[in-house]
Amino acid sequence: MNIREMMIVALASIKSSKLRSFLTTLGIVIGIASVISVVAIGQGGRAMLLQEMEKFGTNLFILYVNYQDDETFRPSDLQLSDITIIKSMVPEVKYIAPSSYSQMKLRGSQGQKNAQIIATTADYAPIRNLTLSQGRFLSDEDESAGRQVIVIQEDTARELFGPENAVGQRVVVGNSSAMVIGVLKKDSSALDNSSRHTAYITMSFIRNITGQTWISDIWASAVSKETVATAMERSKSILERRHNAPNHYRAYSMEQEMEAATQITGIVSLVISLIAGISLLVGGIGVMNIMLVSVTERTREIGIRMALGARRQDILVQFLFESIVLCLMGGFIGTILGYGGAYVVAKLANWPPLVSWWTIIIAFLFSAGVGLFFGLYPANQAARLKPIEALRRE
Amino acid sequence: MIAVNDLRKTYDTGTITVEALRGISFNIDQGEFVAIMGASGSGKSTLMNLLGLLDVPTAGSYILNHKEVSALEEKDYARIRNQEIGFVFQTFNLLPHLTALHNVELPMMYAGIKLSARRARATMLLERVGLIDRMHHYPNELSGGQNQRVAIARAIANNPAIILADEPTGALDSITSLEVMSVFQQLNRDGATIIIVTHEESIARHAGRILRLSDGLLIADDKVEPPIDAGETLNCLRKGAISI
Numbered sequence: 001m002n003i004r005e006m007m008i009v010a011l012a013s014i015k016s017s018k019l020r021s022f023l024t025t026l027g028i029v030i031g032i033a034s035v036i037s038v039v040a041i042g043q044g045g046r047a048m049l050l051q052e053m054e055k056f057g058t059n060l061f062i063l064y065v066n067y068q069d070d071e072t073f074r075p076s077d078l079q080l081s082d083i084t085i086i087k088s089m090v091p092e093v094k095y096i097a098p099s100s101y102s103q104m105k106l107r108g109s110q111g112q113k114n115a116q117i118i119a120t121t122a123d124y125a126p127i128r129n130l131t132l133s134q135g136r137f138l139s140d141e142d143e144s145a146g147r148q149v150i151v152i153q154e155d156t157a158r159e160l161f162g163p164e165n166a167v168g169q170r171v172v173v174g175n176s177s178a179m180v181i182g183v184l185k186k187d188s189s190a191l192d193n194s195s196r197h198t199a200y201i202t203m204s205f206i207r208n209i210t211g212q213t214w215i216s217d218i219w220a221s222a223v224s225k226e227t228v229a230t231a232m233e234r235s236k237s238i239l240e241r242r243h244n245a246p247n248h249y250r251a252y253s254m255e256q257e258m259e260a261a262t263q264i265t266g267i268v269s270l271v272i273s274l275i276a277g278i279s280l281l282v283g284g285i286g287v288m289n290i291m292l293v294s295v296t297e298r299t300r301e302i303g304i305r306m307a308l309g310a311r312r313q314d315i316l317v318q319f320l321f322e323s324i325v326l327c328l329m330g331g332f333i334g335t336i337l338g339y340g341g342a343y344v345v346a347k348l349a350n351w352p353p354l355v356s357w358w359t360i361i362i363a364f365l366f367s368a369g370v371g372l373f374f375g376l377y378p379a380n381q382a383a384r385l386k387p388i389e390a391l392r393r394e
Numbered sequence: 395m396i397a398v399n400d401l402r403k404t405y406d407t408g409t410i411t412v413e414a415l416r417g418i419s420f421n422i423d424q425g426e427f428v429a430i431m432g433a434s435g436s437g438k439s440t441l442m443n444l445l446g447l448l449d450v451p452t453a454g455s456y457i458l459n460h461k462e463v464s465a466l467e468e469k470d471y472a473r474i475r476n477q478e479i480g481f482v483f484q485t486f487n488l489l490p491h492l493t494a495l496h497n498v499e500l501p502m503m504y505a506g507i508k509l510s511a512r513r514a515r516a517t518m519l520l521e522r523v524g525l526i527d528r529m530h531h532y533p534n535e536l537s538g539g540q541n542q543r544v545a546i547a548r549a550i551a552n553n554p555a556i557i558l559a560d561e562p563t564g565a566l567d568s569i570t571s572l573e574v575m576s577v578f579q580q581l582n583r584d585g586a587t588i589i590i591v592t593h594e595e596s597i598a599r600h601a602g603r604i605l606r607l608s609d610g611l612l613i614a615d616d617k618v619e620p621p622i623d624a625g626e627t628l629n630c631l632r633k634g635a636i637s638i
Contacts, residue, residue, distance in 0.1 A: 005503060005509070012491060012492070013491070016491045300487075301489055303487075304487045304488075304489060305489075305500070305504075306448075306472070306475070307446070307448060307475060307481050307487070308475065308476065308481070308500050308501045308504060308548070309472055309473065309475045309476020309477070309501050309504040309505065309552070310472065310476075310504050311468075311469055311472040311473075311504075312468065312469075312472070314472075314504060386449075387448045387449075387475075388443050388448040388449040391448065391483075391487070
């Protein structure tokens with residue numbers, strides 16, 4: 001008997017009791033469906049998280065002051081000269097920019113808006129992957145010449161100036177007036193909603209308006225993913241040496257965040273997969289149970305087949321095949337359901353449904369394995385029957 | 395072809411031991427048509443199962459085609475059941491979820507014959523037993539006589555030298571029984587060795603020789619001179635039916 005014929009025999013027997021076969025295979029269906037959907041949702045979520053992180057900034061890290069409970073804020077803890085030194089001494093740092101936050105009212109020709117103001121330098125745009133729809137970002141000359149210029153968001157521009165072109169218009173910032181030199185492209189990022197109305201000005205300009213001289217934190221990007229850790233460490237130690245303050249500074253990178261996030265999603269996936277695995281185990285036991293019933297019910301058939309010349313191995317293979325085909329059908333239905341589930345979740349959560357080919361291959365191999373493992377005992381029982389006893393059974 | 399010497403079979407159920415065969419010896423030559431007769435419990439079915447390698451004797455020798463059967467292994471048994479013996483049972487023993495055609499194909503499938511070849515042969519065999527128009531029917535859609543003819547077609551699928559039939563007419567009415575016996579006689583004329591077990595003298599008299607069993611012993615070995623021709627009887631009956 002070749003594979004194709006065994007397949008026909010197995011299918012014929014499965015077909016002869018459709019409902020029972022379906023119920024038997026349900027455990028496998030549920031198990032495989034949950035594994036597929038969990039893996040797919042996990043992978044989709046990760047891909048989406050990575051995408052968002054990428055939007056936040058590539059190879060990004062942040063340096064900040066680690067104030068203890070009894071310490072008070074000291075404006076001199078982060079200085080512009082620190083940034084200049086780090087940039088010249090750490091080759092792994094590609095861009096580095098200060099950032100100083102304040103909240104101010106912006107007033108334009110058509111309206112006004114309370115906005116977060118970030119005072120920074122030209123490097124900030126490449127660090128945060130900011131892209132402009134019009135005009136340009138802050139430049140080093142703006143800083144050194146003390147120009148009163150501002151870069152605003154598309155949403156802000158609409159509120160301040162309506163449909164008119166914002167570049168070249170004047171905005172009242174506090175008691176001063178600034179010229180809009182650039183409008184940033186709308187950021188559709190889901191993670192970073194606060195930046196919807198953030199406006200950017202130079203360090204010298206903020207000093208003029210508010211007298212604010214301190215730097216809140218330093219944003220930087222490394223030359224590559226691999227050098228992020230080195231760049232972070234070296235920058236931090238420069239700060240510690242310059243200010244003679246060990247452990248006073250902290251550094252934080254997107255990569256680290258990413259790792260923590262992946263770890264958590266990994267654990268969650270593992271736990272759900274374990275539960276799915278238990279379902280597969282239970283499904284397998286169900287298959288074994290039904291196969292044992294089937295062997296008992298079909299004892300006479302086994303006897304007839306033996307009388308007609310079936311060898312023990314023919315009977316063994318027949319029942320084993322039936323069990324494997326049953327589980328594979330479960331695996332097939334489970335894959336479709338699992339993919340469907342992942343697709344629905346992905347659509348709702350607005351991220352790409354990722355079902356990789358290897359998940360499907362593993363699902364199929366696994367269901368075949370379950371069929372083989374749990375079919376072996378019943379098939380062996382069938383093959384060990386004595387022809388005459390099998391034939392006598394009613 | 396078949397040489398049985400002092401064949402014994404004892405069933406040990408734990409509490410009681412039953413001696414089904416208590417030392418039986420006989421020879422059957424190629425081309426013979428032999429009926430084994432006896433009351434129920436005489437050991438005739440046990441003998442049939444031993445001859446068909448469905449069961450193993452407790453003691454004694456059984457030589458089939460010059461081979462001592464007790465020296466063979468299980469896989470040889472399967473091959474002999476497949477190639478050298480064709481079985482016909484009282485209850486037909488067709489697989490209910492297979493059509494007549496597929497039932498006839500079964501022994502050829504286990505013989506490893508390719509699908510197209512065995513389908514062609516199964517079709518030919520069904521034509522020979524007069525069921526060509528019923529080949530795609532399932533056993534529950536066929537009458538008893540038709541089922542037994544399918545079973546006979548299945549038994550001769552691999553061209554076995556010996557056909558063993560255990561009460562082949564036991565579940566059939568007299569006319570159908572005659573039809574089945576006529577098929578056996580035709581196969582015998584074509585060269586097959588046929589052994590049937592029956593408890594009906596009228597059926598047994600279609601064979602050329604009757605072995606009579608009683609209490610596990612062979613008590614008579616009669617020649618039938620001449621055997622009844624089932625085909626002729628059928629013809630007479632049909633003519634009679636027409637003249638009435």
